[in-house]
Amino acid sequence: MSALTSICDEMILRLSYCPNYVHEKYSADSAMVCFTDIPLRFAKEHCAKFGKFGIGFKKQKMIEYGANPALYTTGNHLDRIKKLAELLARMEDLEKDREWKQDIEPYLFTEDETVAFQEVTDFLQEYSYKNNDLSDYVTYYQREWRLTFRSLPFAGDTKPHEPGMSCFYSRDGKSHRAFKFSQEDVEYIVVPIRYWWPAKKLAHKMNCKLKIYEISVRT
Template structure:
């Protein structure tokens, strides 16, 4: 079943408050497994905002246990308008990896040939070589940005989750600055976000773009209403936000 909303989850009500009050989502670095894409690299940190394309009744099926019990459901038309796109899942034996690795190797090889040619020129860069060099730089950047929409197909026994079932969508800023990473641990991810993400990209939304405000428990609804009441927005907008609140406990009762 295809959902009518794109859901974004977080761990606590305080973070949900920040997102709602600012009406924007902050892109943060996520570390992707790129083994097979590059000969000497294993992980790539890419700024992004992640969503899942699953029906509302299924959001509590392991998903909230992994990503948090607080979230927002956005209209899918808003996501498409803002360049949010479904990702591609790759298996271990997929041809996607060797295709990208070939592109990487060939691009690097041409870079080296241009450098050799220019070393032979007393006057520096040949105009033709310089144009090719900048074209290759664009290809390299586009390739690494494209990797932000590719994820390994995995089944996590520890978390009892099949990540393919999330039907993940992503927003990867066009101005993204990717970083090769030594590992994909949470510690490394936190360090990269702290070091490099001083000027993050934001994805803006309005009250009209929201379909649901999801809280974990029925008792959290009152807390959410109080938080919304403190926002510096009109009373009409506050009322419209409050009408969108729904809790996971109630969702589970109706399943």
């Protein structure tokens, strides 16, 4: 409950690095916030893995900020993903010192095209855990959505950190990437029934609905 309260008080989500096994040479070097759009009543298995506390964001608001479903890839397409990763690596290498190299090296792509490639590949996710497509655990069923650091407008320099923007913030001497949201982005919070009283006060403060896990999720 304390973590949920802290997130709601600050209205900040810390971005993390999502494990990605699309290819052994594919570096999951993009920070992101991950969501699911599994209807709450069907989320028993998901909650068993990720917890019974949560924030239900308004999907349309997240889409406006840049959220997108993960792009799931089966094992049959890993060779193609490898080629894409190799091409992107070459493009990123050429982007280094573009200003002084452009007069002596032909550029057949723009900087914006490189950024677009980076942002799209940030949404890659394997269909099944570690590409074991015969596994009982299929990551595709998580119905994952992502907001990635690279695709969010950055509140740097003198820009205020407004909802829908990313920034760096420091805590305990460490720098973290973060995403700012507002009360208007939140539809509900969900908690186990034993936390209903503090959650009721928190929901009132956030001006959102309160949902109780044991009532809202089919068990």
